[in-house]
Amino acid sequence: MRKIFLTFSVLLLVAVMSVSCNKGSSKDVATTWLNSFYHLDYETAKAVSTEETKTLLASLQQFTSMVPDSNKKEMKKIVVTVKSVKEDGDKAIAIYTTSDNPGKEQTLPLIKGKDKDKDKWLVQFSKNDQLNGAADPDADQAPGADTTGGGTQAATVPQTDSAAKD
Numbered sequence: 001m002r003k004i005f006l007t008f009s010v011l012l013l014v015a016v017m018s019v020s021c022n023k024g025s026s027k028d029v030a031t032t033w034l035n036s037f038y039h040l041d042y043e044t045a046k047a048v049s050t051e052e053t054k055t056l057l058a059s060l061q062q063f064t065s066m067v068p069d070s071n072k073k074e075m076k077k078i079v080v081t082v083k084s085v086k087e088d089g090d091k092a093i094a095i096y097t098t099s100d101n102p103g104k105e106q107t108l109p110l111i112k113g114k115d116k117d118k119d120k121w122l123v124q125f126s127k128n129d130q131l132n133g134a135a136d137p138d139a140d141q142a143p144g145a146d147t148t149g150g151g152t153q154a155a156t157v158p159q160t161d162s163a164a165k166d
Contacts, residue, residue: 030094
């Protein structure tokens with residue numbers, strides 16, 4: 001009985017360690033960031049972002065305070081699916097889809113952090129990034145970018161279907 005308990009304990013420990021070591025993978029970081037971004041949880045997104053991305057998220061966070069609660073509630077329903085991540089050294093590109101635009105693949109750039117975060121994947125998203133360019137070369141808007149022609153920001157909060165119909 002003691003041998004069984006010891007064997008079970010060791011297997012459990014190995015399983016927990018392997019799962020916890022994998023939390024910093026590029027796919028996990030992309031999934032965390034995208035879900036946080038689309039669900040307007042910018043603090044969580046900042047935790048896996050470069051400094052430039054954190055600055056942009058802070059701006060978006062201020063802008064989001066003006067979004068009606070009904071739209072925020074709809075945005076929290078968006079499901080993000082990371083289909084794959086292609087790593088190339090210290091850079092990676094995550095390819096994903098969202099439930100509000102399921103047929104359109106989009107991309108998210110990641111880099112290995114510098115200095116204290118040198119072994120950690122971070123999202124490197126800026127106003128100039130074209131996050132949906134992987135599957136649609138003609139696309140020139142970031143997720144949630146104002147496609148009505150009335151906005152001037154390159155990246156705003158993600159739009160839901162109901163927001164796009166207004």
